[in-house]
Amino acid sequence: MHTSGTTAYPPLTEDVEVDVAVVGGGIAGLSTAWELTRAGRTVAVLEADRIAAGVTGYTTAKVCALHTLVYDRLRRTHGEEAARLYATSQQGAVERVAEICAGVAIDCDLERAPAFTYSVRQEGTDILRAEAEAAREAGLPARYTEDTGLPFAVAGAVRVDDQAQFHPRRYLLALAEDLVAQGCVIFERSRVTEMLGGTPCTVTTEAQHTVTAHAVVVATHYPIFDRAFLFARLQPRRELVVAAPLASDPGPLGMFITEDEGRRSVRTAPYGADGQRLLIVTGESFTPGTGDAAASFARLDSWMREHFAVEDTAYHWAAQDNDSGDGIPMIGPLHPGARHAYVATGFGGWGMSSGVLAGQLLSGLITGDDVPWAELYDPRRLWHAMREAPALLRQQADVARHFVRDRLHTAHVDSVTEIPPGSGAVVRVDGHRCAVYRAEDGTVRAVSARCTHLGCIVAFNAAETTWECPCHGSRFATDGSVLQGPAMWPLAPVELPGTQPGPGQGEGGATTSGP
CATH class of the missing domain: 3.50.50.60 (FAD/NAD(P)-binding domain)
Incomplete structure (x- = not known):
């Protein structure tokens, strides 16, 4: 490149x-x-x-x-x-x-x-x-x-x-x-x-x-x-x-x-x-x-x-x-x-x-x-x-485990305030999981943690500063935009109580993107 x-x-x-x-x-x-x-x-x-x-x-x-x-x-x-x-x-x-x-x-x-x-x-x-x-x-x-x-x-x-x-x-x-x-x-x-x-x-x-x-x-x-x-x-x-x-x-x-x-x-x-x-x-x-x-x-x-x-x-x-x-x-x-x-x-x-x-x-x-x-x-x-069956079963077991466990697992942090600059975490807000990233300047950017492909919960990749889906590999930027499919739609932006929306997220609370 x-x-x-x-x-x-x-x-x-x-x-x-x-x-x-x-x-x-x-x-x-x-x-x-x-x-x-x-x-x-x-x-x-x-x-x-x-x-x-x-x-x-x-x-x-x-x-x-x-x-x-x-x-x-x-x-x-x-x-x-x-x-x-x-x-x-x-x-x-x-x-x-x-x-x-x-x-x-x-x-x-x-x-x-x-x-x-x-x-x-x-x-x-x-x-x-x-x-x-x-x-x-x-x-x-x-x-x-x-x-x-x-x-x-x-x-x-x-x-x-x-x-x-x-x-x-x-x-x-x-x-x-x-x-x-x-x-x-x-x-x-x-x-x-x-x-x-x-x-x-x-x-x-x-x-x-x-x-x-x-x-x-x-x-x-x-x-x-x-x-x-x-x-x-x-x-x-x-x-x-x-x-x-x-x-x-x-x-x-x-x-x-x-x-x-x-x-x-x-x-x-x-x-x-x-x-x-x-x-x-x-x-x-x-x-x-x-x-x-x-x-x-x-x-x-x-x-x-x-x-x-x-x-x-x-x-x-x-x-x-x-x-x-x-x-x-x-x-x-x-x-x-x-x-x-x-x-x-x-x-x-x-x-x-x-x-x-x-x-x-x-x-x-x-x-x-x-x-x-x-x-x-x-x-x-x-x-x-x-011949495919054993690999298929292993993969789908992993997908099912992520789909269920990642919803039941407690959040990585208890509140947005615990996220250090330059890092991200999945936080439960009003009963919903949000993928929250805090930039080096302290600006907070929040999006839905639900992958728009099939609904698995994304996780933060600190080395690449991306949100990634463990089920089928979709990747998103911190603003929710799609970096890699199979997802076609961005993660929906979310406005967190008491925080300012990140650049490009606008005002007016959560919106939906795609089906």
């Missing part, structure tokens, strides 16, 4: 008609729009904020087909053909990025490098050997190795060569310019709040302007329209990132990930004009609205400094991912009855390759082209139901 340009595409201010409406301007939405435009379709992209500025703007930007330990699991649970199709489609996405960069002349720091899944535990080597064998059988150039180039010892690793890493914003902003040159229209600050299926389909923004289209693609990371109850099959998680310039050497060549030590993911990127590299370290996952993000950031930063020679930490942030119950993304028809509505979600932390793949797959479905791996990713898949 700091090393790429800004965008200023106009909002939707009148009704339009196109072949395909794409809701969401991240890598999945823009890739789908690009593929469809190249296929001769007219496309409108509608983004609630700015394109490539949500999850895609804060990704660690690995474009690879080695997704930790996926292939041996796929081989055992879904069969060798499923593993082969997964490898073919994911590696195809890697090559598609390289092809587009060359064809459109995009300068986005694209680098081809090996990807590693490693373990520091000797007892983990048998798992890695099985993964290397499964990935090789699936068609990837995979091999087992004990030499990674990392500055610390590992017990073993899976290596797959010729993967990629890049600057996703530079890639996507150039892709957007090419899209507009081809006749696609992009609308920013145009939050979609309603969709009607049928022939044709219509989507409506909160400003009550509509796009009429033959097909609609919902590429909002977490589906904002969910008639198939996909939220019951998705588990949101936040993952922290720290980044620091390497002190002397260029760092290890490649992209590295391990499930050890609470999961750690490492890569480097160009930093500055003198050949210096930025070390990017990811890990410390937690469900939104739970955990101590500040402590997790401290652990991650400490791990980075223990294992690498780096300068002062230059950046830290968090990104959000959605895991499907069976570990396979959901790309295809939105629900069993859908004829012209499609979705892309559940990328499980591998959104760069899966987002590009989604563009290819959805474009093929809409234009009538045969896509060999369409059934593997189909959100309507029932043949995975038994």
Whole structure:
């Protein structure tokens, strides 16, 4: 975000008609729009904020087909053909990025490098050997190795060569310019709040302007329209990132990930004009609205400094991912009855390759082209139901626990006066739970603590100064505005007795926003 340009595409201010409406301007939405435009379709992209500025703007930007330990699991649970199709489609996405960069002349720091899944535990080597064998059988150039180039010892690793890493914003902003040159229209600050299926389909923004289209693609990371109850099959998680310039050497060549030590993911990127590299370290996952993000950031930063020679930490942030119950993304028809509505979600932390793949797959479905791996990713898949069941039950038990417990649990503080500057807490006021934030200058801002998606109680994330829903991962700013779905409506502002409303909240007590 700091090393790429800004965008200023106009909002939707009148009704339009196109072949395909794409809701969401991240890598999945823009890739789908690009593929469809190249296929001769007219496309409108509608983004609630700015394109490539949500999850895609804060990704660690690995474009690879080695997704930790996926292939041996796929081989055992879904069969060798499923593993082969997964490898073919994911590696195809890697090559598609390289092809587009060359064809459109995009300068986005694209680098081809090996990807590693490693373990520091000797007892983990048998798992890695099985993964290397499964990935090789699936068609990837995979091999087992004990030499990674990392500055610390590992017990073993899976290596797959010729993967990629890049600057996703530079890639996507150039892709957007090419899209507009081809006749696609992009609308920013145009939050979609309603969709009607049928022939044709219509989507409506909160400003009550509509796009009429033959097909609609919902590429909002977490589906904002969910008639198939996909939220019951998705588990949101936040993952922290720290980044620091390497002190002397260029760092290890490649992209590295391990499930050890609470999961750690490492890569480097160009930093500055003198050949210096930025070390990017990811890990410390937690469900939104739970955990101590500040402590997790401290652990991650400490791990980075223990294992690498780096300068002062230059950046830290968090990104959000959605895991499907069976570990396979959901790309295809939105629900069993859908004829012209499609979705892309559940990328499980591998959104760069899966987002590009989604563009290819959805474009093929809409234009009538045969896509060999369409059934593997189909959100309507029932043949995975038994395999999804344990994860589904665990997730829904957690949701039910939050839905009930968070209502019965006593408030975090007894009164607003107990909230220190720069902090927030859920407070019971006149029998209602309010999410109250006190700014550093003492100004108090209060909103309803009830998430506008399905009504769970939000919690305060002090490290990111946000309200987060622990049930399905919606995130809100302290003024209640939506930062991340599936929620479409802001948290309702509340006027507390004896306090002044925060900036932008106005006068006159509580109001309602949305259904």
